Amino acid sequence: MAEIQIRNVAKCFGSYQALHDINLTIADQEFMVLLGASGCGKSTLLRIIAGLETQTTGEVWIGGRRIDHLPPKDRGIAMVFQNYAVFPHLTVFENIGFGLRMQKMRNDEVTRRVTRTAELMHIEQLLTRYSGELSGGQRQRVAVARALAMEPDVILMDEPLSNLDALLRLEMRAELKGVLAESNTTAIYVTHDQVEAMSLADRISVMHQGRIVQAASPVEVYRDPAERFVAGFIGNPPMNFLPARNTGAGRWAVANQVFDGPDVPATALEFAIRPEDVRPADEGLEARVRLVEPLGAHLLLTCDVGGAMFRAILDSDMTVRAGDELKLAAMPDRIRWFDPDTSLSIA
Amino acid sequence: MNARLLPYVLILPVTLFLCLFFLYPFVLVAAQAFGGADGLSLDNFRDVVSYWKFPISLKNTMLLAALVVPVQLALALLMATMVNRMKKGRDLVLYIWTIPLGISDLAAGIIWLAIFEQSGFLNSMMTGLGLADGPVNFLSYQNPGMVFLAIALAEIWRATAIMLVILVAGIGLIPKEYYEAAEVFGASPWQRFLRVTLPMLRPSLQTALILRVVLAFEVFAVVAALGGTVMPVLMGEIYAYQFDLQNGGAAAAMALIVLGISIVFTVIILRVLRVPKGATI
Numbered sequence: 001m002a003e004i005q006i007r008n009v010a011k012c013f014g015s016y017q018a019l020h021d022i023n024l025t026i027a028d029q030e031f032m033v034l035l036g037a038s039g040c041g042k043s044t045l046l047r048i049i050a051g052l053e054t055q056t057t058g059e060v061w062i063g064g065r066r067i068d069h070l071p072p073k074d075r076g077i078a079m080v081f082q083n084y085a086v087f088p089h090l091t092v093f094e095n096i097g098f099g100l101r102m103q104k105m106r107n108d109e110v111t112r113r114v115t116r117t118a119e120l121m122h123i124e125q126l127l128t129r130y131s132g133e134l135s136g137g138q139r140q141r142v143a144v145a146r147a148l149a150m151e152p153d154v155i156l157m158d159e160p161l162s163n164l165d166a167l168l169r170l171e172m173r174a175e176l177k178g179v180l181a182e183s184n185t186t187a188i189y190v191t192h193d194q195v196e197a198m199s200l201a202d203r204i205s206v207m208h209q210g211r212i213v214q215a216a217s218p219v220e221v222y223r224d225p226a227e228r229f230v231a232g233f234i235g236n237p238p239m240n241f242l243p244a245r246n247t248g249a250g251r252w253a254v255a256n257q258v259f260d261g262p263d264v265p266a267t268a269l270e271f272a273i274r275p276e277d278v279r280p281a282d283e284g285l286e287a288r289v290r291l292v293e294p295l296g297a298h299l300l301l302t303c304d305v306g307g308a309m310f311r312a313i314l315d316s317d318m319t320v321r322a323g324d325e326l327k328l329a330a331m332p333d334r335i336r337w338f339d340p341d342t343s344l345s346i347a
Numbered sequence: 348m349n350a351r352l353l354p355y356v357l358i359l360p361v362t363l364f365l366c367l368f369f370l371y372p373f374v375l376v377a378a379q380a381f382g383g384a385d386g387l388s389l390d391n392f393r394d395v396v397s398y399w400k401f402p403i404s405l406k407n408t409m410l411l412a413a414l415v416v417p418v419q420l421a422l423a424l425l426m427a428t429m430v431n432r433m434k435k436g437r438d439l440v441l442y443i444w445t446i447p448l449g450i451s452d453l454a455a456g457i458i459w460l461a462i463f464e465q466s467g468f469l470n471s472m473m474t475g476l477g478l479a480d481g482p483v484n485f486l487s488y489q490n491p492g493m494v495f496l497a498i499a500l501a502e503i504w505r506a507t508a509i510m511l512v513i514l515v516a517g518i519g520l521i522p523k524e525y526y527e528a529a530e531v532f533g534a535s536p537w538q539r540f541l542r543v544t545l546p547m548l549r550p551s552l553q554t555a556l557i558l559r560v561v562l563a564f565e566v567f568a569v570v571a572a573l574g575g576t577v578m579p580v581l582m583g584e585i586y587a588y589q590f591d592l593q594n595g596g597a598a599a600a601m602a603l604i605v606l607g608i609s610i611v612f613t614v615i616i617l618r619v620l621r622v623p624k625g626a627t628i
């Protein structure tokens with residue numbers, strides 16, 4: 001059992017507050033992805049869990065045990081670093097066995113575990129090489145194998161795939177998911193790549209300026225963003241926003257149309273819809289097409305709706321040209337509303 | 348200019364300089380060493396090696412190097428690790444620690460002479476504190492062990508910093524992530540030193556050790572100031588052959604012997620601290 005609880009953790013670097021009051025519970029064997037833009041504090045949070053950084057306030061618990069005062073080796077964790085940190089002066093074998101050697105494990109047991117994890121990561125033929133003789137992808141595999149060989153309760157990964165080329169990243173991503181699913185470990189995975197986050201995560205924690213703004217399943221983060229930031233961050237292209245004016249009785253005027261919305265006293269809200277959740281129709285938002293980008297299966301349109309930029313993803317069998325006028329109907333169950341003052345989603 | 352020729356043209360001045368002021372004198376010295384009454388001979392070498400002082404000065408030089416270099420290596424490693432952990436004042440400490448480097452070896456010898464002399468600081472302090480009845484002559488021929496220790500101390504004080512600066516630079520080049528990885532995977536601070544710092548410092552250790560060992564075989568001024576004739580060393584013998592005995596051939600032969608010893612140790616250090624292919628950072 002290795003449930004991770006992060007309780008009221010904050011971190012200051014001098015006068016700069018990198019993390020504000022983080023609270024997060026990660027279930028046993030869950031694959032949790034920390035997703036956020038550069039500088040939002042993902043690595044800092046991960047390093048606090050690892051024990052490489054000390055929180056200013058708050059507590060970290062793993063498996064019902066408070067561990068934030070323990071050195072990294074006593075926390076039951078293993079880590080995969082962004083730049084791999086595969087020791088150049090040791091062979092692949094000794095790299096994978098490094099942690100086991102530190103535990104003074106018996107030689108035959110080290111050999112058994114190293115061989116097994118190397119087979120798991122498909123690097124058994126590289127065991128006698130040095131890291132200078134490996135490709136980036138192979139080094140990455142060694143770094144993962146070194147962590148897995150420890151049979152840790154928790155495995156922490158800080159952008160482990162960010163130094164690989166796109167194709168290799170895809171391949172490693174799938175493999176990582178498979179290997180970790182079988183290993184019964186709880187995983188925390190840091191990335192700024194939302195596609196990676198979506199494809200790997202059981203749950204995603206979206207971070208923004210040192211706060212966790214939403215922790216939910218990938219689909220929920222995508223469909224029901226808790227904050228305007230999440231809606232504008234997730235999705236490529238992200239959600240469209242249009243200003244909405246209250247016309248009374250839960251009816252809201254958006255551009256040339258009136259929609260049913262939440263029955264709240266506010267005078268203005270923000271209307272949000274994903275680009276793929278609109279269809280060309282006889283009735284809808286009047287859009288003037290500015291740019292057409294064919295994406296193969298789809299067309300990405302950049303339009304002008306009521307003076308605001310609006311993107312739509314349509315089927316590529318449509319013939320649309322820049323300058324055309326379209327009517328775009330929003331799928332009613334996909335419309336979301338945000339409070340412009342608090343940025344929070346309104347159900 | 349032709350891009351293939353350019354590098355050679357650029358290194359030409361240095362090459363010429365080295366040929367003129369290093370290679371040419373070296374050939375002259377070699378000619379002198381191997382020169383005899385009738386052409387090529389090993390007479391000079393036979394003479395210097397069979398002289399009664401040769402084994403003593405060789406032994407003294409080797410013993411001194413064997414004591415001084417390991418102590419300096421340990422000290423320099425300790426100091427470099429400490430400096431590297433410092434956040435503030437790191438540069439200041441480094442400057443202070445390297446002050447002895449700026450002092451010539453003869454001056455260093457004289458400073459330590461002023462401490463150990465019969466009327467020196469150490470004696471005044473000991474009498475002042477009532478630890479001794481009267482001044483003791485530490486550096487007399489009756490006290491060869493003491494003379495040896497004083498010289499070793501002066502050498503350690505004087506030349507540890509040269510290793511220190513090389514090692515500080517080398518340690519600074521080791522990426523922090525390796526230490527973090529080692530820490531996460533359970534290495535104690537001492538194990539991190541043994542399993543990360545030392546192996547990854549091999550190129551710097553090579554440079555520092557070669558430089559220091561070669562300099563240790565050339566020890567002269569400190570010994571002259573503190574030991575005088577009590578402790579003969581190889582360099583002192585070369586000086587004596589050249590200037591006291593006016594025997595240029597013998598001095599040249601001795602110089603080549605020291606060169607030979609230096610080369611042997613350089614090769615040993617290079618081999619022992621070799622970094623396997625593919626194992627560089």
Ligand SMILES: Nc1ncnc2c1ncn2[C@@H]1O[C@H](COP(=O)(O)OP(=O)(O)OP(=O)(O)O)[C@@H](O)[C@H]1O
Nearest residue numbers: 013016018036037038039040041042043044045192
């Ligand atoms: N040792 C430090 N001293 C001072 N500030 C720091 C330190 N480490 C991190 N920070 C600051 O804390 C903030 C969060 O840093 P962190 O490394 O956690 O970001 P990140 O989300 O991992 O970004 P990236 O995706 O670029 O790796 C940044 O603004 C950074 O400048």
Ligand SMILES: [Mg+2]
Nearest residue numbers: 042043044158
């Ligand atoms: Mg980071």
